[in-house]
Amino acid sequence: MSTSTINTTNTYSENGILYPSKVMLDLKDLKKVYPTPKGDYVVLENLNLQIMEEEFVTIIGHSGCGKTTMLSMIAGLNPISGGNIAILGNPVKGPGPDRGVIFQSPSLMPWMTALQNVLLGVNQVFPHATKTQRTDIAKYYLHKVGLDGAFDKKATELSQGMQQRVGIARAFAIKPKVLLLDEPFGMLDSLTRGELQDILIEIWNKEKITAVMITHDVDEAIFLADRVVMMTSGPKAKIGDVLNIDFERPRTRKSVLDHPDYYTYRKHLIDFLEH
Amino acid sequence: MKQEITLKQESQKLNVMKPITEFFKLKFGKVNFLKGFKKTGITILSILLFLGFWHLGSKSLYNKEADYKIEKALTEQGQAAADAERACIASGESGCQPNTLPSPTQVWASLQSLIADHYIIKQKKDAFATKMEATNQKLIANGKDAIVYTGRASFIDTVLTSIKTVFAGFLLALLIAVPIGIIIGLSPTLRSAFNWFIQIFKPVSPVVWYLLVFMIVKTIYIGKSSDNAFVISFISVGLCAMWATLVNTAMGVASVDKDYINVAKVLKLGTFQKVFKVILPSSLPLIFTGLRITLSVAWMVLIAIELLAQSPGLGLFVWEEFQNGANDSNSKIIVAMFVIGIIGFLLDRLMLMVQQMVSFNKNEGI
Ligand SMILES: Nc1ncnc2c1ncn2[C@@H]1O[C@H](COP(=O)(O)OP(=O)(O)O)[C@@H](O)[C@H]1O
Ligand SMILES: [Mg+2]
Numbered sequence: 001m002s003t004s005t006i007n008t009t010n011t012y013s014e015n016g017i018l019y020p021s022k023v024m025l026d027l028k029d030l031k032k033v034y035p036t037p038k039g040d041y042v043v044l045e046n047l048n049l050q051i052m053e054e055e056f057v058t059i060i061g062h063s064g065c066g067k068t069t070m071l072s073m074i075a076g077l078n079p080i081s082g083g084n085i086a087i088l089g090n091p092v093k094g095p096g097p098d099r100g101v102i103f104q105s106p107s108l109m110p111w112m113t114a115l116q117n118v119l120l121g122v123n124q125v126f127p128h129a130t131k132t133q134r135t136d137i138a139k140y141y142l143h144k145v146g147l148d149g150a151f152d153k154k155a156t157e158l159s160q161g162m163q164q165r166v167g168i169a170r171a172f173a174i175k176p177k178v179l180l181l182d183e184p185f186g187m188l189d190s191l192t193r194g195e196l197q198d199i200l201i202e203i204w205n206k207e208k209i210t211a212v213m214i215t216h217d218v219d220e221a222i223f224l225a226d227r228v229v230m231m232t233s234g235p236k237a238k239i240g241d242v243l244n245i246d247f248e249r250p251r252t253r254k255s256v257l258d259h260p261d262y263y264t265y266r267k268h269l270i271d272f273l274e275h
Numbered sequence: 276m277k278q279e280i281t282l283k284q285e286s287q288k289l290n291v292m293k294p295i296t297e298f299f300k301l302k303f304g305k306v307n308f309l310k311g312f313k314k315t316g317i318t319i320l321s322i323l324l325f326l327g328f329w330h331l332g333s334k335s336l337y338n339k340e341a342d343y344k345i346e347k348a349l350t351e352q353g354q355a356a357a358d359a360e361r362a363c364i365a366s367g368e369s370g371c372q373p374n375t376l377p378s379p380t381q382v383w384a385s386l387q388s389l390i391a392d393h394y395i396i397k398q399k400k401d402a403f404a405t406k407m408e409a410t411n412q413k414l415i416a417n418g419k420d421a422i423v424y425t426g427r428a429s430f431i432d433t434v435l436t437s438i439k440t441v442f443a444g445f446l447l448a449l450l451i452a453v454p455i456g457i458i459i460g461l462s463p464t465l466r467s468a469f470n471w472f473i474q475i476f477k478p479v480s481p482v483v484w485y486l487l488v489f490m491i492v493k494t495i496y497i498g499k500s501s502d503n504a505f506v507i508s509f510i511s512v513g514l515c516a517m518w519a520t521l522v523n524t525a526m527g528v529a530s531v532d533k534d535y536i537n538v539a540k541v542l543k544l545g546t547f548q549k550v551f552k553v554i555l556p557s558s559l560p561l562i563f564t565g566l567r568i569t570l571s572v573a574w575m576v577l578i579a580i581e582l583l584a585q586s587p588g589l590g591l592f593v594w595e596e597f598q599n600g601a602n603d604s605n606s607k608i609i610v611a612m613f614v615i616g617i618i619g620f621l622l623d624r625l626m627l628m629v630q631q632m633v634s635f636n637k638n639e640g641i
Contacts, residue, residue, distance in 0.1 A: 077537055095540040107534035110635040111556045120552065121542045156635055174542070 024088060024210040025051040025074065025178060031082030032069050043069050045236040047083070049229060051178075056204065056211045058221040060269060061231030061240075067214045070231075071182050074212065075101050087177065097125050100176035102184045106163035108155035114166045115151040118142060121174040141169035145199050161192035165199065172203055179204075181213035185220070194253070197223060205250050218269045223256050228265075230272045241272055326379050333378040340373030369602045377606035382613075385606035393429035400424045428587045430607075434614060437577060437588035440505060441622075444512030444573050445566075452517040452569070453562060456524025460558070461550070466525065477518040481576035485511040485583045504586040511580045516573035523565025527558025560634040567626035574619045589615055 030047040033040045043066040051057050061067050072078035074085055076095035085092040087099070108117045118138040126134055142151060145165040155163060164184060171179055184200075185193040201224055204211060215221050221228045225245050232240040245265060247256055256262060341364050349357035363371040377385075403424045411421040428436070459465050488511045496503045531554050539549045581590030593611050596604040 075537075075541060077540060095537075096543055097541065099541070101537070101541050103534055103537070105534060107532075107538055109535060109538075109553065109556065111559075120538075120544075124542045124544060124548070154635070 022053050023050050024053045024055070025049075025212070026086040026089075027070075027074070027083070028086075029083035030070070030073070030080065030085065032066065032073065032078070033081040042236050043234055045082075045238065047238045049239055051210060051212060053210055054208045056224055056226050057213070057229055058225040058227075059212065059214045059229045059231060060216065060218065060221050060273065061237065062233045062273065063216070065231050065234045065237045067231060068182055071101075071180050071212065071214055074178070075099050075180050077101075097121065097174045098177045100171035100174055100179045102164075102167050102171045102179070102181045104183045104186055106155075106160070106167040108158075108163050108166055108170075110154070110156045113152045113154055114142060114147060114158065114162075114169075115139065117155060117166055118170045118173050121170050125174040137173055138169070141173040141203075142166070144172070144203050145169045161188050161196065164188065164196060168196070168200060168203070172207060172209075175207075176209060179209050179211040179213075181211065183214050183216060186216065193217075193220070198253075200224070201251070218266055218273075221269065222262065222265050223251065223253065228269060230269065243268055329379055333376045336375040337373050337378070340375050344371070344373065372602060374600070374602070374605065377603075377609055381603070381606040382609045385603050386610045388603070389430040389607065389610060393431045396427065396429040396432075399426060430592065430610075433588050433592045434618070436505075436586065437581065437590070438618065440509045440581065440586060440588055441512060441570075441573050441577050443505075443509035444516060444577070445570050447510060447513030448517030448520055448569050448573065449566065451513070452520035452565070453524050456521045456562070456565075457528050457550075457555070459521075460525040460528025461554070463529075466529065473518065473522065477522070479515075481511065481515045481579050482583065484515045485580050487511075488514065489584070504584045508577070508580045508584040508586040508588070511584070512573050512577050515576045515580070516569045519568035519572060520562070520565035523568070524558065524562045527561030527565075528554055531557045556635075560630070563626070563630040563633055567623065567630055570626050571619060571623055574615075574622055578615065 027047055027049040030044055030049075031042070032044040033042050035041075047070065059067055059070075069078060073080050074092065076092050076099065080092075108114075109120070112120070115135070115138055118141060119134060122134045122138050126137065129137075139151065142148070145168050147162065147165055147169070150158060150162065155166065158166065167184065185196050188196065197220060211224075213224065215224075222245055228243040228245060229239055230241040230243070231237050243265060246261070247259060344364065345357050345360050348360040360371065364373070403426075407422055414421055459469050485507070488507050492503055492507045492510065496506075535553050535557055539553045544552065577588065578590035578593065580586075581588040582594045585591060589611055593608055596607045596611070
């Protein structure tokens, strides 16, 4: 088992294990201030984090510490108060389809069918493809999330779990460089959550895009991640600790649970959270 | 032991009963059926009660006025005149009937006479049309206006005029309020710029709207012989009723779920796509709620506006009957009241149906 705390870009370039070219996301001295009636509230300060290409990172931290704030800044939906965020070296200047987002609530357009919801993004990202090609892409990802029979169902006719499947399909179908997930399974029952974790990791194994996922479920964090990033409690939250998960992929739930290191990892995370 | 036997017998009896109860269940047993039956039963009962109270009320008012008339004759002209008055009232002679709240039967009779009257007028109209056909054709051929029937409008004609006016007004409200609402809803700046305007004009009464429209339309139509009562009334109705739609549209557009907006942002949808694929569909339910209010307000203010504009609709009908003071005027007014109420109710149901059709959340609406 190995853990490492990453604070600056230098850690990587100095020890030479990882190369700057492979850094997909670079958060440097990130700061976020919300103005409130009682004065400024500094949510994040001096937050440094690098995420490598094709890496799956999960983020845990206490509720209200600023996880969503950080993710929405990466998505470009929330302005940065200080420091910067770069994707492959280019600073983030707003939202864009190179970063797919899966929100906590499925956020499907309720007046559209499952297929139309996925097509909304596909049409935007592949404007030069033919209509059939675009439909094929959308259908392919709906198939991947196990929604073969539900293409033409209205979003409101789908269960919460099925809606989130459409959300996953919509995010992957625009072929983003980075996938940002904000507690996507938080509202689901544990059985459905397990199913969707399997679906997510199966597609991710195939597409190998960089993924950053917030979760409050320690087991989920370990099962999915290459690294679990732990955030300190706010205000002025930053990265508290990072845990490398050295299970080989593809993983099955059983192999993970049976692994001798599993409980050490779990204890590490719980100790951090209960600290 | 004995108990056991009786129990057994009981259960056997129940078994015998079973097919019979099943049969009744199949035939009448659906709880829904019973419930529906109960509901209609209650409605019918309440209508009967209403008619009963109405009947008693109008009867007591009638008696009060009759007694007063006889009393008055007695004090002013003596016993003989009082007896004559009493006899006259009892005979049903129309000249001396007390003029008060009509009874349900009188109203029913008036409804029938209004319908009969409609057919008489229609016959006259048709006769006029056939008589003038040749002349009119000649007039039109010479590039002149045809001569149209200008006789009295029947009650049903006034109802149709009112419906026509309300729809024209509603359409006008829709064409003005929805686009402006969308634009205001999209821009917080415009929203604050227009806010005072909306707040000030929203509570203005129909009468004032009528006067305003009258001032403007009168000048526009100056020197033209054509009848502008219809134009004035539908514009006034539209302006008066459009505010609910304007406010609801702006609110719907401004308060689109933040998640949807975020999705649109992440996908980098263009303005056109964002408005037509995300914002408008998501605000449709609120827009239609606004339109439903607009239609019911339009129908409500129509009566007052028609009266002022002298537009030959229900409003004018009611007013003329009131001025007229004929024996059956009061019951005609009550007929008009019911017709206004029923049409208003039907219009609202119509809008509710449309509203539920466009609403993606089927539980919305009433
Ligand atoms: N728009 C905002 N304005 C002011 N304060 C905010 C805003 N959004 C979030 N906050 C505050 O910032 C803190 C972090 O919020 P958030 O990022 O949602 O936390 P988390 O996702 O970790 O639960 C919370 O204390 C929250 O109340
Ligand atoms: Mg959050």
